[in-house]
Amino acid sequence: MQDIEAIGALIGHPQTVLITTHQNPDADAMGSSLGLAGYLRKKGHRVTVVTPTDYSQNLHWMSGNDDVIAFDEKVRVSVSQLIQEADIIFCLDFSSLDRIRELAPMVRQSRAKKVLIDHHLEPELFADLALWDPTAAATTQLIFRLIVQLGDKALVDVPIAECLYAGLMTDTGSFRHSNTTGDVHRMAAELLDLHIDVSSIHRRIFDNVTLDKFRLLGYVLNEKLKVLPEYKFAYITLTDAELKRYRSKTGDTEGMVNYALAVEGVVMAAILIDRNEEIRISFRSVGDFSVRNLASTHFDGGGHRNAAGGRSKLSLAETEKKLLSVVPLYQQQLLETV
Numbered sequence: 001m002q003d004i005e006a007i008g009a010l011i012g013h014p015q016t017v018l019i020t021t022h023q024n025p026d027a028d029a030m031g032s033s034l035g036l037a038g039y040l041r042k043k044g045h046r047v048t049v050v051t052p053t054d055y056s057q058n059l060h061w062m063s064g065n066d067d068v069i070a071f072d073e074k075v076r077v078s079v080s081q082l083i084q085e086a087d088i089i090f091c092l093d094f095s096s097l098d099r100i101r102e103l104a105p106m107v108r109q110s111r112a113k114k115v116l117i118d119h120h121l122e123p124e125l126f127a128d129l130a131l132w133d134p135t136a137a138a139t140t141q142l143i144f145r146l147i148v149q150l151g152d153k154a155l156v157d158v159p160i161a162e163c164l165y166a167g168l169m170t171d172t173g174s175f176r177h178s179n180t181t182g183d184v185h186r187m188a189a190e191l192l193d194l195h196i197d198v199s200s201i202h203r204r205i206f207d208n209v210t211l212d213k214f215r216l217l218g219y220v221l222n223e224k225l226k227v228l229p230e231y232k233f234a235y236i237t238l239t240d241a242e243l244k245r246y247r248s249k250t251g252d253t254e255g256m257v258n259y260a261l262a263v264e265g266v267v268m269a270a271i272l273i274d275r276n277e278e279i280r281i282s283f284r285s286v287g288d289f290s291v292r293n294l295a296s297t298h299f300d301g302g303g304h305r306n307a308a309g310g311r312s313k314l315s316l317a318e319t320e321k322k323l324l325s326v327v328p329l330y331q332q333q334l335l336e337t338v
């Protein structure tokens with residue numbers, strides 16, 4: 001689905017636009033939201049970015065961040081009004097409405113034209129128009145494609161380019177995951193030609209870690225990381241009490257699963273986190289082993305082949321037990337993965 005021309009027609013004259021993205025937004029979610037917002041503002045639109053939850057401090061440097069509204073109960077009335085008044089709602093970096101939590105019913109009921117821009121598999125068909133491409137490495141890649149194909153590349157300035165680069169850099173694992181294509185590097189090159197400071201962007205995102213987050217990571221690596229060599233599998237569980245003990249904030253557990261995957265010989269990793277109303281699970285894998293398949297079959301989830309998410313209404317201990325009963329079903333595949 002690449003409704004670029006129709007999206008171009010829709011934004012052909014100034015409108016009231018609302019942009020939203022998934023809960024606990026990451027750098028691609030915020031980079032695509034604020035990059036698109038910057039572009040649309042230059043085109044004369046009235047733009048508001050609303051996130052379903054707050055997000056990590058290391059993303060607050062992005063241009064336009066100060067005007068972002070992070071949903072909580074205190075702003076329910078004003079957010080609901082903004083959604084009702086919008087002519088267009090852009091839904092970025094997610095493809096099923098349950099990922100925007102409390103915003104979902106409001107967006108569903110809104111009279112606005114809904115435009116989905118995303119690279120996750122299996123989109124829910126709630127939008128009127130879509131720029132959906134699961135082969136894209138990042139949603140910011142699709143935002144850049146949209147802007148370029150609409151002939152507006154000249155509107156991409158340094159603040160917009162920084163937002164787009166941030167999403168591209170993080171969703172490719174700093175240009176090392178298997179989604180790093182020639183197109184990804186060509187886009188990075190075009191952004192670099194605008195004289196963005198890539199070293200500074202990298203530092204702002206990755207070398208900006210709170211001491212609490214590092215202490216939590218130290219505890220997890222010491223006490224919570226379990227490795228099952230017979231399945232080439234490693235995993236971490238985190239209780240609510242542990243998160244509180246380390247004053248964990250939104251985004252503090254982001255990327256933690258990658259440490260489990262980095263253990264010698266491991267080809268699949270998971271982190272199970274008690275988020276009160278449910279257990280959220282992040283899966284990572286290497287090579288041909290599909291964690292998306294495992295997550296969608298057993299944990300009501302989805303995502304990409306090598307990065308997927310799932311959930312469970314069981315307790316943390318019961319979820320762990322279930323996972324440990326599921327993993328052996330994949331033993332042969334896991335052992336064949338290198």
Ligand SMILES: [Mn+2]
Binds near residue numbers: 028029093119138
């Ligand atoms: Mn993304």
